[in-house]
Amino acid sequence: MEAETSPQRISVFDEYILASDLPQRQKRVLKACLVLFSTKGYSDTTTSDIARLAGVSEGTVYKHFRTKKDLLTALAVPFTDRFLPSNAFESVLDRAKNMESVPDFNEFLYQITYDRFLFVSDNREILRVFLRDGIRRTDAFDLARERFVTSLAAALAKVIHLYQARGELIDWPEAVICRFVFGAWMGYVLPNVILSDQSFDIEKASHRVALTLSRGLAPQTSVQ
Template sequence: MANKNFTTLFSESLDQSDLSAKQQAVLRASLELFSQKGFDRTSTRDIADRAAVSEGTVYKQFKTKDGILKAILEPFIHQVLPKAVTEFIVDMSQSTTPTIDEFLEIAVKNRMQFALDNRQQLRILLQEITRDANLVSLISKEAVNIINSPLGNFIRKYQEDGQLVDWPLQRIIQYIFGTVLTYLLPKVLAGGELDIDKASKETVEFVMGGLKPTK
């Protein structure tokens, strides 16, 4: 167990049920501190103090400080994020074929709840992504998976119905993700309460409206 690296440990299971209490404590403390102060400005002593363990225990559980960051971000990118997309698709395919507007509104609402549930991870990701090229490539790979997933078929269906502009899949996903990122994420990351229904309605109006008057 000691010589097993933690990427492996986490890709085996995300549900954290086979993580020891100490490991969970260290990860929870790190998540809070990295999210609040940033990775560089959080010391391993800070982590140990907040987790109420010794610094030695931190290093018993995680070989390096970078290892803790990996243990937080990799499962988030590889499992939590794709899982959120998958669940959304299941929801959608169970509903009676909605319009693209209804589709988008549910999509945004789901993404928003997901973002709220993962505020801290998203904050860390956004901070570290600017200086770790490896993170960018990790996310790109997951984006390809999403494009090749049932979500792709769903979008193609709306294109055939003429409800959606005939852009390449990748570009549409970039547009949706990008706009949601620009419009919604700052509100989510700001903290505090948020009216999900209202905010997702506004976002859809924002995304769909474009700039040209519809009259």
């Protein structure tokens, strides 16, 4: 009997490219951008670098994308839609429809953290592009953070209220709680996405983050 194999995961960028009806040359330009922006950085990449790696002329690059900023925006399209929490936590949120099946707060935090860290691992290149640029431009990073926090709070509002009613979670506004979650996630994402090419133990990291958050946000250990 043959052993079962898990379906191969692909990045949201590769998924987008496979499903897209864009011309092949345009796809090659976007792929080249992702590689170069993630390795050399957005500022240090020239259109001639992109054209050379894509195997096209600079004129072809400009035909599809008028500026380098347009290229960065094009890379963002498939990524931002999939990273927003309304799509990110479908499996966990489905369980929340039947509130009795929702796990304890620590386990819930582990599940959503593992889910997002797996996403980070699969999309390291494109995350590196956005985080590098965002860190240089604090205003862009702050805007992205607040957009993420607002979306996360909206997606998890019902679940947050459930854990607050159970006495497992401090009675703070959803956005405040989600900022703590965001900060804990970024504490692992930044060094492992920006500063390292090595894989990291997603399961161990997820358990550590979940434990830290569940303790830090517990009513008896939190300051009102």
